[in-house]
Amino acid sequence: MSIEKLSKILKESNNIVFFGGAGISTESNIPDFRSSTGLFSQKLNATFTPEQLVSHTFYIRYPEEFFRFYKSKLIYPEAKPNNGHLALAKLEEMGKLKAIVTQNIDGLHQMAGSKNVFELHGSVHRNYCIKCNEFYDAKFILAAEGVPTCTKCGGAVKPDVVLYEEGLDDKVISSAVAAISKADTLIIGGTSLVVYPAAGLINYFKGKNLVLINKSSTSADSKADLVINDSFGKVLCDALKML
Numbered sequence: 001m002s003i004e005k006l007s008k009i010l011k012e013s014n015n016i017v018f019f020g021g022a023g024i025s026t027e028s029n030i031p032d033f034r035s036s037t038g039l040f041s042q043k044l045n046a047t048f049t050p051e052q053l054v055s056h057t058f059y060i061r062y063p064e065e066f067f068r069f070y071k072s073k074l075i076y077p078e079a080k081p082n083n084g085h086l087a088l089a090k091l092e093e094m095g096k097l098k099a100i101v102t103q104n105i106d107g108l109h110q111m112a113g114s115k116n117v118f119e120l121h122g123s124v125h126r127n128y129c130i131k132c133n134e135f136y137d138a139k140f141i142l143a144a145e146g147v148p149t150c151t152k153c154g155g156a157v158k159p160d161v162v163l164y165e166e167g168l169d170d171k172v173i174s175s176a177v178a179a180i181s182k183a184d185t186l187i188i189g190g191t192s193l194v195v196y197p198a199a200g201l202i203n204y205f206k207g208k209n210l211v212l213i214n215k216s217s218t219s220a221d222s223k224a225d226l227v228i229n230d231s232f233g234k235v236l237c238d239a240l241k242m243l
Contacts, residue, residue: 002228003235007242009185009209009226016096017183018088019202020232021103023190023214027082027233030106032190055164063147063156070159074105075124075138081112084189084233087240089113099179103191103198105161118176120168120198122161131155168197177204185209189232193218 010016022032052058054074059066081089089112091097100109100117107125109117127136129150136157141148148157162168180186184207191214193199202210202220212224213232221227228235 002226003238004242005226006211006213006228006235006239009211010091010096010239011243013096013185013209015098015183015207016091016185016187017099017101017179017205018091018097019101019180019186019188019191021189021191021193021195023192024084024102024232025079025082025104025106025108026190027084027231028076028079028106028108030076030079030108051164056166059158059163067141067144067147071142074161075142076106077138077142079106079108081108082233083237084231085109085112085114087233087236090240091236092116098183099176101176101180101201103195116179118172118179120162120172120176120201122159122169124159124161126160127157128160129153129155130158173197173201176201180204181206183207185211187211187213188218188220188224189213189236191218192216193220 026032048058053069085108088097088100088109092114098116100114101120102109102117103120105119105121105124107123125138127141128134129152132150132153132155134150134152136148141159149155150157180201181204183205186202186205186207188202188211210224212218212221212227213235215229215231217229
């Protein structure tokens, strides 16, 4: 019955916003962070925690170790959009989905065809020289030996990814808030809603339907109009088939 209810909500909604996290990309073989098999559950380094490995301090103090970890654990060049990404792109194509607000840095929403994507934590596909702002793609980072440096000025090239201790982009935040506050339906998927300030953005939703699709329970379940504990891609595809 929950799939039927979701399909009815999709049918009656004209301004849907999707808010998602790492669980959306696990079906594309990109590990999440906080599940039992996630990145933060792995023994990655004898000295530092996973949070420290992706912090601004670590990037500044130990750039070689930072990029070794970053290239091996955060960039997945072979990853392709899964059914969840494709279903969201289809909803946008239908004119129902107005925006995607994502905590992911993998760029798979855009690869699937979604146009209006707000990336709260940046993207591995954008990298800039900290001196001259020259742009570099993910391939350049992966091919670089040691710390990537700018081919124009020799400056350090930093991923356009929000590290621990860094603030989110004000323009991205304000755009995400505007989209969520205008939505009639907010679908939350693949996120445990424990990473702030990103998770706090859902408090701006004042619409009719709050839908949560996640394999495990979240702190927002009690506020939701519909909670489905299952694979996001499977659920959304099944609901779309009934439209």
